[in-house]
Amino acid sequence: MTDVLLTALGLLGIALLSDLVLGVRHTWARPVPYLLGTAASVLLTVAGSAGLAGTPIRVSLDAFLGFGAAHLTVDRLSALFLVASFGVAIPVSLACAAWAVRPRRVTARGLGCAYALTLASVAVVVTADHVFVFLFAWESLTVAFYLLTAHRRDDRRRTPAIITVVMGKISGAALLIGFLLPAAQTGSFALPGFAALPHTGVRDAAYALLVLGFAVKVGLVPVHVWMPRGYRAAPGPLRAIMAGVAVNVGFYGLWRTLDLLHQPPPWLAVVVLLLGGATALLGIAHASVQTDLTEVVAYSSVENAGLITVGYAVALVGAATGMTSLVAVGLLAATLQLIAHALAKSLLFTATAGIEDATGTTELDELRGVGHRLRFSGTGLAVGALTLAGLPLTAGFVSEWFLLESLMQQFRLGALGYTLPLAVTGALVALTAGFAAVAFVRIVGLTVLGPRGAHEEELARDIGLPGKAAIVVLGAGCLVVAAVAPLEVRFLAAGLQDVVPRAVTASAVKEPWVLQPVYPGFSILSPSWLAVMLPLLFGAATLLCFAFARHRMFAVRRVPAWRSATGGVAGENQYKPFAFTNPTRKVLANILLTRAELRTVERQTGGRDDDPRRDAAGAHLGYTSDVVEAVERFLYRPLLRPLGSLVRTAKRLQNGRLDAYVGYMLIAFLTVLALVLILT
Template sequence: MTGALIGGLSLFGLALLGDLVLGVRHGWARPLPYLLGAAAAVALTVTGAAGLAGQPIRLNLDAFLGFGAADLAVDRLSALFLVISFGVAVPVSLACAAWAARPDRVRARGLGCAYALTCASVAIVITADHVFVFLFAWETLTLAFYLITAHRRGYTATPAIVTIALGKVSGAALLVGLLLLAAQSGSFSLPSFATLPHTGVRDTAYALLVLGFAVKVGLLPVHVWMPRGYRAAPGPLRAVMAGVAVNVGFYGLWRTLALLHQPPAWLAVVVLLLGGATALLGIAHATVQTDLAEVVAYSSVENAGLITVGYAVAMIGAATSIAPLVAIGLLAATLQTIAHALAKSLLFTATAGIEDATGTTELDHLRGIGHRLRCSGTGLAIGALTLAGLPLTAGFVSEWFLLEALMQQFRLGALGYTLPLAVTGALVALTAGFAAVAFVRIVGLTVLGPRGPHDAELTRDTGPLGKFGIGLLGAGCLAVAAVAPLQVRIIAAGLDSVVPGGVTSSALKAPWVVQPVFADFSSLSPSWLAVVLPALLAGAGLLCLLFARGRMFAVRRVPAWRSATGGVAGENQYTPFAFTNPTRKVLANVLLTRAELRTVERRSGGRDDDPRADAGGAHLGYTSDVVEAVERFLYRPMRRPLRIAVRTAKRLQNGRLDAYVGYLLIAFVAVLALVLVLT
């Protein structure tokens, strides 16, 4: 299977060269990088499946890089993440090809190159076993993110700058952390870190690695790049970033736990609380956003928090040497990662199709979009139901395992663990409630609501490849829940290097029944739910047909009821903005909600059909806005000292050569002294 790994990376290389050489002048060449990427994703998915089956896969890089003994190796953990990442990359790449084939969607070369660079970097990060190969691929991924977010002409450069700035913070934290471990082990090989003793230096490196990976997954307070970056990315490339590339951050966290094992107790508790706060903050913002792309982007922050909560439970299990707790935490987090990869890829792919057809992602302009764009609308509905955690979807199974993992707090005697677990459990429960509000709005008003005012402006839905990609992702959201026991077996094999597979396999109470690893606590059969719930629905429908006597499909028209007022229609219907206004009020202290009611004079030449204007020429205007608290109170105050530091650095650029040599000498001596102290 080494040939499949080489073939996948080679196809991404061809996709990159194809975009650079052919550009976008030829219509047939625009989708070519993404079609080659789809083939490469298939090869890497097959590679991951072979790795999970236990086949040894290793590609030697000594002759190419000069880093010493360096390989691309596929063990079971990396194989699991290859399957997760590139399993969703196949339909996403097909959707990207359908999007790029449409006229005027890709107007300059470079986007296909950035796509290929992103996917190839993901593959190398997951399979690298050498510090510098890992860091090289990580920095390449940061560069690819910048190229994607900065591609659209006429779009503000701020998202791309924020994305690459925090990407460099992530890279710097990983560089220092990995070099500290390398200094302790005397080797740049990642597997050599597994034998390091528990020391203060190791704990410092552990914290730096968690920080570096937390930036990539969007953990509070370094999450601010994610909504901006995803929103700035063009079309289905958002799905590449959110559903494929972000998984390297989770892989890094899993790999850190596999190599360093027992974390410091304080770090586990901090990660747990930050995960819960991130989930609540992310879903709070997702609930009140008025733009569909921003709703999906902020829900990525929420999912990152939920996944991190499961990972933190595993960290607490490792810190207390309770293997079943490690197993349930990682199992819940991995299930949530799979659900996130599928649903987020589906949502962003469907959003791209809707934006392509309507020219907008404003929710108030997309009411009832599912009536006209049935494929994209169906994909949007399935993705929303999955992230809402409803039964028959992958999100239901993953959230059930996560809540069950948090309920194991009674097995820990120390208050320092039980209290944070209880607080986080409350945060996750609140998150689940607000997630239902956020995604009911998407399904009820955007997909199934009354038709909006812009239906006449719609163009056709996404092309055949795009529909096929949406169909695969939608089927995946439903199918993985139906075969949850099989999914648990695969995950148990992939986590074998972190926790023994037999411990994780304890989640299988019966062939089609799962439990939270600990026996006789609770149980669930998602497979039987997939049979029983549709059967109950069919039975209810049959009874209605039998007893309705032909009246079941009769249409009875009555005036609409909206907020205690009958007959409201047109622009005054219940809108997505109004639906979430109670949430703005309830979470006013979290979202820093600002509302204003004022009298707006109607200007001459205004719209004659404005239903809000009264006979006197004035109407009431109401505005409500929310604030990103972390950005306002943490990052904005840092701008002034940062500018001062930049001006100071600019002065140093105009110095003399002998001064620069002196600076280098001082820096070299400082680094050498630090290395001597640490060793």
């Protein structure tokens, strides 16, 4: 299996070079990097499956590095994330190949290179057992993200690319310090050696820094601002590579941190728990009111990151209190959420790429009823939306059930410092689940199944055959994974046994097809029986309706549409996605900082200026409503002012005079020398 891992990395290297050498002039050359990436993803999935089965995979890097033993190792936890990430990357890479051959989609070389670099970086991060190998791959992923978001070099995409790379550098800096602290204590740069680190303040500081570094990558509040902008700036289905594949390395880092450092400081567990709940609610609040499909899916990624982090925080609470069963239920809920997110997010971004390619827009008001024409992309969008809404028969339903069950175990903890944050977070997650249904009902009801848009006949053809195959595979995965959830739990128990004993996690399977939240006698769920009984009940209800209603079952009653304020407001006699979310903007006004304005947009011509009936009879009213990113407004924008002053001051120092630079160096040297003398 070592050869399989090396071959996969070699294929990704060839894919990177092929984009640089072949370019994009020839149509046949454009999908080559993505097809090579598909083959590499298959091999990495095979390597992960072998690792879960217990086959040792270890590749030595001693010949390339000169600072101690370094390897690429596939243990069970690494194997779990290889399968979860690259199993999704296979269909998404096929969709990327289908998208790349479309006219005017890839106009310059470098995009395939960034794609290959992303997959290679993910593979190395997940398998690295050496600090500097890990950090090198992490920084390479930051570079790849920058290349993806800045591929189209225009002013509109420059800012998202800069924000993405700045957040990536913050993440890398936190990880660098977080790794060096335990390395200084243990005298080794090998990650497995960190497990022997004594419980001291240095260990707690390293724990917090590592969690911070990985939290930036997954998009936890308040460092989530790069995610909506970065995902929207990336082209086509490559957004799915970022959101469904690459973001998993952040969660892998969190899982690995718990594996290596074990018991966290109690305050860290509580902070991560509350931030996870706040992230989930803030993400779904913005997803519910966005008017662009790409931004809806991007903000739902913030929500999913919050939900996954909540499960992880429950595991941290269990580790801090020494409750192994709580660690198991928290990690199990988080990993189930991670897999559901990887499948659904990849499906949504792949379907969105097909819709954008066919329509030329992602504005929801322009996409009403798009599912009537783009059957594959529309169906994929609907299945992905239903999965993230957490409806039964989807993987999202099972994962959200486990998450809520894990939060309900608060009564097993005696300390108020844990039970109260768990209760608050449970309320935030419940609110998130409710607004998620609102957010994705809008997508399914108005965008996919709504009234047909005015420009339907102008739509181009749906995504190509490989893209359709990708949508079918990902959509089936969202449904099949839920139907075989007990088998999935056994699979996850094998992958998580490095962190929590396998027998404890496997106890979530009460009977062959019945699940429980690890603790016996609390509650049960059988998603497999739901997958059988709900379709049967729906079929039985349909037969009864047909038997009693007969021809009336298909009768359509048409009546004039009712509209309020018909005399003063112009518009269509049907709901639009913008209007559908108006109650959400009102209810969440304190979170979204909603700003609404009612104004006159047109007046009747003629008549006397002093006629009081003129405005009443001839005014046409326009309604605008906007929301504000609170974190950006109250945290980052105030920080930009002193940062801008600092930059302007630094620019004054760059006067181009050699004697001035020598003077700066002398002042800096004397300052450092004085500090050394004082400290010694």
